[in-house]
Amino acid sequence: MSIVLYGSQSTASLVVHWLLIELGVEHELRMLDFDKREQKSPEYLKLNPQGRVPTLLIDGQVLTESAAIAMHLADLYPQAGLAPAIGTPERAAYYRWMFFGAYTLMPAYRGWFYPDEPAGAENIDKVKASSRAGLESAWQQVSDHLEANGPYLLGERRSAADFLFTMLMRWSRNMPRPIDRWPALHAYAARMKALPSFREVYAREGLTDWT
Numbered sequence: 001m002s003i004v005l006y007g008s009q010s011t012a013s014l015v016v017h018w019l020l021i022e023l024g025v026e027h028e029l030r031m032l033d034f035d036k037r038e039q040k041s042p043e044y045l046k047l048n049p050q051g052r053v054p055t056l057l058i059d060g061q062v063l064t065e066s067a068a069i070a071m072h073l074a075d076l077y078p079q080a081g082l083a084p085a086i087g088t089p090e091r092a093a094y095y096r097w098m099f100f101g102a103y104t105l106m107p108a109y110r111g112w113f114y115p116d117e118p119a120g121a122e123n124i125d126k127v128k129a130s131s132r133a134g135l136e137s138a139w140q141q142v143s144d145h146l147e148a149n150g151p152y153l154l155g156e157r158r159s160a161a162d163f164l165f166t167m168l169m170r171w172s173r174n175m176p177r178p179i180d181r182w183p184a185l186h187a188y189a190a191r192m193k194a195l196p197s198f199r200e201v202y203a204r205e206g207l208t209d210w211t
């Protein structure tokens with residue numbers, strides 16, 4: 001199988017890069033320079049018309065959306081046990097949290113980091129305030145869930161959803177209320193950061209913050 005990941009340092013491609021390392025999958029990494037807007041180059045837009053990362057090519061097939069890619073990788077390498085069996089209550093919980101990440105957390109982060117997109121430059125403050133409120137409420141729900149049902153999102157067993165959520169927790173690090181302020185989230189993040197593959201993806205991307 002030939003696998004190529006298009007990513008950029010410290011972005012939504014991190015979870016895919018991290019999982020490829022965790023699963024021991026040989027791959028080629030092509031890092032795009034956002035400062036040069038390489039994600040909007042005509043060649044890249046042919047692959048991913050959204051001009052965003054990640055994009056994963058598996059034997060030439062284009063995959064986008066980090067949560068979807070994470071789920072597919074977990075399915076491709078079942079021996080790692082990162083995806084519960086189809087039709088089980090654990091699989092249902094897995095879908096629940098993956099979609100919560102993609103549908104609730106990610107759009108709110110998008111609003112925080114790209115606040116002019118929804119309603120122009122004149123509404124930046126309002127968009128940031130509502131994105132922040134949405135994120136804090138969502139993280140409170142995740143924290144409550146982990147306190148009652150942890151240590152991982154699906155309970156005792158780690159899944160690809162925990163990798164996605166660790167990346168999403170990381171994005172809060174410079175926000176007014178970073179996830180470390182919730183003790184349950186702080187402990188959860190620490191469990192995930194202790195994985196050797198986390199240190200490895202940090203080394204490969206040259207990341208030094210939120211260790």
Ligand SMILES: N[C@@H](CCC(=O)N[C@@H](CS)C(=O)NCC(=O)O)C(=O)O
Nearest residue numbers: 011012039051052053054065066067
């Ligand atoms: N829902 C997408 C979000 C991808 C996304 O927003 N990526 C950002 C980086 S974190 C990006 O590529 N931004 C560049 C841009 O929008 O120009 C996913 O999970 O893959």
